[in-house]
Structures are given as structure tokens and as C-alpha cells.
Amino acid sequence: MRLSKEDKARNRDNIVESAGRMFRTRGVDGVGIADLMKSAGLTHGGFYNHFPSKDALAAEVCRASFERTLGRLAAAFDGSDGSRTALKHLLDDYLSAEHRDAPDGGCPSASLVVDAWRQDDQIQEAYAEGVEGYLTTLAAEFSREATRGGEELDPAEARDRAVRLLSGMVGAMVLARAVGRVAPSLSDEILDAGRRR
Amino acid sequence: MRLSKEDKARNRDNIVESAGRMFRTRGVDGVGIADLMKSAGLTHGGFYNHFPSKDALAAEVCRASFERTLGRLAAAFDGSDGSRTALKHLLDDYLSAEHRDAPDGGCPSASLVVDAWRQDDQIQEAYAEGVEGYLTTLAAEFSREATRGGEELDPAEARDRAVRLLSGMVGAMVLARAVGRVAPSLSDEILDAGRRR
DNA sequence: TGTACATCAGTGAACGCGCGTTCACTGATGTAC
DNA sequence: TGTACATCAGTGAACGCGCGTTCACTGATGTAC
Numbered sequence: 233m234r235l236s237k238e239d240k241a242r243n244r245d246n247i248v249e250s251a252g253r254m255f256r257t258r259g260v261d262g263v264g265i266a267d268l269m270k271s272a273g274l275t276h277g278g279f280y281n282h283f284p285s286k287d288a289l290a291a292e293v294c295r296a297s298f299e300r301t302l303g304r305l306a307a308a309f310d311g312s313d314g315s316r317t318a319l320k321h322l323l324d325d326y327l328s329a330e331h332r333d334a335p336d337g338g339c340p341s342a343s344l345v346v347d348a349w350r351q352d353d354q355i356q357e358a359y360a361e362g363v364e365g366y367l368t369t370l371a372a373e374f375s376r377e378a379t380r381g382g383e384e385l386d387p388a389e390a391r392d393r394a395v396r397l398l399s400g401m402v403g404a405m406v407l408a409r410a411v412g413r414v415a416p417s418l419s420d421e422i423l424d425a426g427r428r429r
Numbered sequence: 430m431r432l433s434k435e436d437k438a439r440n441r442d443n444i445v446e447s448a449g450r451m452f453r454t455r456g457v458d459g460v461g462i463a464d465l466m467k468s469a470g471l472t473h474g475g476f477y478n479h480f481p482s483k484d485a486l487a488a489e490v491c492r493a494s495f496e497r498t499l500g501r502l503a504a505a506f507d508g509s510d511g512s513r514t515a516l517k518h519l520l521d522d523y524l525s526a527e528h529r530d531a532p533d534g535g536c537p538s539a540s541l542v543v544d545a546w547r548q549d550d551q552i553q554e555a556y557a558e559g560v561e562g563y564l565t566t567l568a569a570e571f572s573r574e575a576t577r578g579g580e581e582l583d584p585a586e587a588r589d590r591a592v593r594l595l596s597g598m599v600g601a602m603v604l605a606r607a608v609g610r611v612a613p614s615l616s617d618e619i620l621d622a623g624r625r626r
Numbered sequence: 627t628g629t630a631c632a633t634c635a636g637t638g639a640a641c642g643c644g645c646g647t648t649c650a651c652t653g654a655t656g657t658a659c
Numbered sequence: 660t661g662t663a664c665a666t667c668a669g670t671g672a673a674c675g676c677g678c679g680t681t682c683a684c685t686g687a688t689g690t691a692c
Contacts, residue, residue, distance in 0.1 A: 234634050234687045243635080259547055261458050264678060277681085278636045286679065341604070346543035348607035350456055360608040360615060395622035396601075400593065403600020407538070410545035411557040418557060425592035431654045431667050440668080461645060474649085475669045483646065 244282045246272040252293045253336035256343035260290045260351050290347065291354035297340035298362030302369060309373050317377055319370075319397070326401050327423045332408050341366060341398065342405040363398070370394035400426060441479045443469040449490045450533035453540035457487045457548050487544065488551035494537035495559030499566060506570050514574055516567075516594070523598050524623045529605050529616065538563060538595065539602040560595070567591035597623060 235243070250271040254263040265286060266276040283289040305322070312318035325331065326339065335343040341363060348359035371387070371394040378385035404426035412419040432440070447468040451460040462483060463473040480486040502519070509515035522528065523536065532540040538560060545556035568584070568591040575582035601623035609616040 233636060233685065234689085235636075236688065240635065259543070262547060265680085266678085274635095275637055276679090277638060280680070281635055345603045345607045346456070349603070349609075350459060353611055356608065356611045360612040363604065363608055364612070364615065392622045392625060395619055396597065396626060399600035399604055399619060399623055400597045401600070402604055403596035403598065404593075406542045406546070406603060407560065407596055407599055410542045411553065411560060412546070414550055414553045415557040415561070418561065422592055422596060425589045426596055428589060429593060430652065430669060431656085432669075433655065437668065462647085463645085471668095472670055473646090474671060477647070478668055 240281075243272065243274060243278075247274070247279075247282060247289070248293055248296050251289055252297050255290060255293050255347070256297065256335045256338065256340060260286070260344075260347045260355070287352040287354050290351060291358045294340060294344055294348070294355055294358035294362065297344070298358070298365060301339050302362070302365050305366070305369055309369070309376075319373055319377065323397075323401070323427055323429065327404055327408075327426045329420065329423065332405060332412060332419070332423065335409070339402075339405070342402050342409075345402060345406065366398055367391065367394045370397055400429060437478075440469065440471060440475075444471070444476075444479060444486070445489055445493050448486055449494050452487060452490050452544070453494065453532045453535065453537060457483070457541075457544045457552070484549040484551050487548060488555045491537060491541055491545070491552055491555035491559065494541070495555070495562060498536050499559070499562050502563070502566055506566070506573075516570055516574065520594075520598070520624055520626060524601055524605075524620045526617065526620065529602060529609060529620065532606070536599075536602070539599050539606075542599060542603065563595055564588065564591045567594055597626060 247268065251263070251268045254268055254271060265279050269276045269279055279289075283292070308322065309318045312321070331338045340359070344355070344359060348356045371390040374390040374393050375385050375387065378390070404422050408419045408422045411422075444465065448460070448465045451465055451468060462476050466473045466476055476486075480489070505519065506515045509518070528535050537556070541552070541556060545553045568587040571587040571590050572582050572584065575587070601619050605616045605619045608619070
């Protein structure tokens with residue numbers, strides 16, 4: 233029962249979408265092909281009509297996740313009204329209990345960081361591109377806010393701050409998740425301290 | 430061929446030691462019982478004479494790794510000569526290329542952070558205790574340095590700084606590792622920016 | 627536009643492999659007398 | 660202190676399971692004429 237091109241494309245999107253949610257929650261190793269195809273409403277055998285391997289899917293998922301969150305980030309910066317800096321707003325959203333407890337729709341920098349380290353290079357490639365995108369966007373916003381405040385900001389310094397901000401956010405998030413089930417108050421404390429940055 | 434108690438204890442120590450190195454490098458899921466027993470000079474069947482399960486070993490490894498690195502940290506703080514703050518020295522050591530490239534002897538906060546998140550609660554328990562130990566030690570050193578400098582430091586503020594320092598270090602390290610193979614210069618940049626903190 | 631045929635997305639069984647765990651066995655160690 | 664027996668650490672085969680991947684098959688879609 234061959235499907236139309238539109239149906240096939242929709243199925244492919246569904247696979248990437250649900251794999252994206254599952255990989256971010258359980259890690260690439262924590263989700264089987266059968267799991268993820270079932271969650272997309274299909275059976276496991278058809279997987280290879282869409283992707284050459286699980287690693288290739290993971291790389292695509294990484295790309296797609298970064299693309300979406302980067303888009304949201306850029307939109308938030310563009311729509312910023314200046315009453316409160318957009319970067320402060322980002323920090324509060326990022327280091328929230330909601331984000332910690334729902335990795336599936338959240339930032340791939342934090343949820344896929346170890347998969348990028350330990351899995352295939354394809355995934356690391358997509359991950360590194362995503363991180364670079366984040367840094368560029370963050371550095372631009374640092375510069376924009378400085379300019380708006382009438383200050384001068386060396387581009388290298390803006391970049392430096394972007395790197396430290398991302399490191400701090402990712403570190404706080406992975407730590408908060410790593411103690412979340414057994415030490416919830418420590419986990420909250422880590423998020424709180426990060427927000428007071 | 431039953432072994433003496435001393436031999437058995439030595440074997441057990443060897444297992445914890447080599448599992449510690451392997452888990453930190455490849456993750457708990459990345460190392461099989463057979464692998465790790467072989468690396469300790471034994472065959473896989475004997476594993477269960479020492480540990481009730483792989484998760485139990487992982488928790489023990491987590492405890493042992495934190496204990497050792499915490500001991501080193503405390504010793505470094507005690508032996509500090511004050512010519513350069515001990516915390517600055519820690520930051521330089523921690524965010525070095527050597528530490529990034531050799532996770533096996535390094536800080537478990539960074540290398541086991543995702544295992545603590547996604548694996549069994551036993552591991553998370555040991556991990557959370559280790560993090561708590563780090564934070565206590567770091568906060569005490571913040572207070573000590575402030576006192577030495579003739580300043581007043583609110584304990585809550587010292588603790589806050591400790592949390593942010595650890596988040597920043599762990600975040601920079603996991604990010605640097607996550608892009609290290611495909612984007613070595615970005616990886617170096619992340620470590621450099623963290624050290625300039 | 628209609629027809630005949632090739633293509634190919636999805637299905638579900640199967641393959642081969644590695645994993646965590648169990649088990650019967652061996653023989654040196656520890657212990658009761 | 661010496662002896663006889665129980666204990667138990669290590670060995671390596673085996674078990675059961677789930678995984679990534681392959682494959683023969685089905686039948687609707689796409690296409691050549």
C-alpha cells in the first residue's frame with residue numbers, strides 16, 4: 233500500500249518530531265527504532281524508507297530541534313519591548329522548573345549534550361552547528377542591548393559573554409536534572425542561583 | 430579456586446577503579462559487564478560476587494569518583510599559598526584541554542551528569558551527594574577568601590556563588606566535550622571563555 | 627483521457643548480535659573440632 | 660597444631676531479551692504510452 237508523496241513527507245516529519253521529543257527525554261540510546269516508529273503511528277520496518285540509520289535520524293533530530301528553538305529565541309529577541317532585557321527574560325524561561333521537567337520540547341543544547349559527545353560524529357556535527365547558531369544570536373543580542381544602552385561593546389567581549397551565558401545555562405540545567413528526582417530542593421536551588429546571575 | 434579475603438577486596442577495588450574510568454569516558458550504557466571485568470583482569474561471571482547489579486556498581490563508582498576528586502579539591506584549597514586565589518587555580522585546572530580530553534580521571538560532575546539524570550535512582554542519589562559536597566567545599570572557600578581579603582560574605586551569597594561556579598564549570602566542560610571532535614577550535618573557545626570568568 | 631505496468635511506503639517476521647544475569651563447576655581458603 | 664569439611668571467588672557456557680537492520684510481500688500511487 234504505497235502512499236502519496238505528501239503522506240510520505242508527513243510521516244517523515246512525524247518521525248523526526250516524535251523522535252525529537254523522545255531523544256531529548258530519554259537520550260538516543262534510550263529509545264529503540266520500534267518505540268519511535270510506534271510513537272509516530274507506524275511499524276518499525278518502514279524506518280529505513282526514510283533514514284539510512286538511527287544515527288542519521290539522530291543527527292537530523294538534532295538539526296531540527298536546534299532550528300526550532302533558535303527560531304523561537306530570535307523571535308523573542310526581535311519582539312523584545314525593552315522594558316526588561318530580552319536576555320534576562322531568556323534566563324528566566326530557560327532556568328525554569330517547567331523547562332527542567334519537560335525536556336521534550338526544550339533546548340537541545342542541554343538535553344542532547346552528552347549524545348553529541350558520545351554518539352556518532354554526525355550528531356556532533358549537527359550539535360556543534362546548533363551551538364554556533366546560539367552563540368551568534370546571543371552575542372548579537374548582547375551587542376544590541378549595549379548599543380541601546382548607549383554603551384560600547386567589543387564584539388569579542390560580546391562573544392565571550394555569549395559563551396559564558398550558554399555554559400552557565402546548560403550547566404545549571406543538566407545539574408538540576410541530574411539531581412531532580414532524589415534532591416528536588418537542591419535542583420530548585422541550582423535553577424534559582426542561575427537565574428540570579 | 431577460592432581467593433583470600435585480601436585478594437577479593439583487591440579485585441573489588443580494581444573493578445570499581447576501572448569501571449570508574451570507563452563509565453566516565455563512555456557512560457554507564459557504553460560499557461558492558463564483560464568489558465569492565467576484562468579491564469579489571471577478570472571474567473564476567475564473577476561480577477555478581479561483588480555487586481548485586483550493574484546499577485549498584487554505577488552508584489558505587491559515582492560515590493568513589495566524587496570522594497577522590499573532592500579530596501583532591503579540599504587538599505588544593507588547604508595547601509593554597511594565597512599568591513593567587515585557589516578558586517582561580519581550580520578554574521584553570523578544571524577548564525583545561527587535558528581535563529576535557531581525559532574524562533577518565535576527571536570530575537564526575539561533568540562526566541556522569543547525564544547518567545545521574547537518566548539511569549537508576551541509586552546513581553542519582555550518589556551523584557546528588559557528591560554535588561552537595563562540592564558546593565559545601567566551594568562555598569567554604571569563597572568565605573575563606575573573602576575573610577582573608579578583609580571582606581564580609583553572607584553565607585547564602587557564598588553558597589549562591591558556589592552553585593553558579595559549579596554550573597559554569599560543568600556547563601563549559603560538557604559543551605566543550607560535545608563539540609570537541611568536529612569543532613576543536615569552538616571547543617577551545619568555550620574553555621577559554623570559562624577561564625576568563 | 628484511459629490503460630497497463632513499474633515503483634515503492636508500509637507491514638511484520640526474521641536475523642545476528644551484544645547485553646545483563648544465572649548457573650554448574652573447580653579448587654583453594656577458612657573454620658570447626 | 661593437624662585434619663576434615665564447608666565455604667565461596669572465579670570460570671565460562673548458557674539463558675532470555677531487546678536492539679538495529681534486512682527482507683519478502685502487499686497493494687495503492689505514479690508514470691509511460
